[in-house]
Amino acid sequence: MTNTETIHKFYTAFQNLDYETMQSCYGEDAVFSDPAFGLLDANETRAMWEMLCKRAKDFSLVYGNIQLLDEEYTTTDWTASYVFSKTNRRIVNKVRAHMRFRDGMIIEHSDAFPIYKWSRQAFGITGLLLGWTGFFHKRVQNQAKATLHKFMNS
Numbered sequence: 001m002t003n004t005e006t007i008h009k010f011y012t013a014f015q016n017l018d019y020e021t022m023q024s025c026y027g028e029d030a031v032f033s034d035p036a037f038g039l040l041d042a043n044e045t046r047a048m049w050e051m052l053c054k055r056a057k058d059f060s061l062v063y064g065n066i067q068l069l070d071e072e073y074t075t076t077d078w079t080a081s082y083v084f085s086k087t088n089r090r091i092v093n094k095v096r097a098h099m100r101f102r103d104g105m106i107i108e109h110s111d112a113f114p115i116y117k118w119s120r121q122a123f124g125i126t127g128l129l130l131g132w133t134g135f136f137h138k139r140v141q142n143q144a145k146a147t148l149h150k151f152m153n154s
Contacts, residue, residue, distance in 0.1 A: 001104035004066060007076055010106070011063040014078075019046075019053040027105040034095075034111035036118070037148065038141040044148060045109070051151040057083040058090075074099050084122045091121045115140070 001009070006025050013021035023046040032045040040048060063078035076097045084091050093113055100108035119131025119140065130136040 003068060003071075003074055003099075003101045003104065006101065006104050006106065007063075007066055007074060007099070011061070011076070011078060014049075014053075014063075015061045017053040017056050017059065019050040022049045022053070025106050026109070027102055027107040030105070030107050030109065032109045032111075035113060035115035035137065036140055037144045040148075044145075044152070047152045048148055051148060055085050057085060072100050072102070074101070087122055087124070089122055089124065091118065093118055093121075 010022055010025040013019075013025075026042065026045060028042060030042045030045055032040045032048070037044075037048060059080065059082040061078060061080045063076055065075075065077040067075045069075065076099070077095070078097060079092065079094045081090070081092045083089070095111045095113045098108075098110045098112065099106050115137055116127075116132045119127035119136065121127070123131065127136075
């Protein structure tokens with residue numbers, strides 16, 4: 001499978017909240033990072049997608065602008081719209097994914113988005129006032145990882 005085919009497989013599965021297919025796109029020792037969860041190992045990454053897909057409310061996703069930088073590295077833009085379960089607030093998150101591939105499998109995946117913008121949408125006035133601070137970012141990551149580990153242990 002080519003890197004482009006893997007990207008289409010991954011994001012089509014994401015559109016359908018098919019976490020098992022998403023998980024199958026990752027190499028055995030893949031890593032993931034984003035502003036909300038921080039750095040995750042392969043098991044945490046697979047569990048994160050399962051948790052997010054199972055908990056998704058009023059979810060939609062579009063993706064495009066796939067750029068093959070070389071035989072290993074790509075970028076893809078995607079936008080997810082959903083209701084954030086902790087606050088029941090609507091989120092529209094525009095993300096740039098950076099992926100590294102080996103043998104058609106994702107081995108490194110980093111999603112970049114403005115955490116301050118996400119925090120304002122997710123937490124309203126609290127996000128507006130504190131969402132730009134390092135303290136708040138760390139708190140979001142700690143809570144996200146704690147929620148993920150609780151999900152993994154249930």
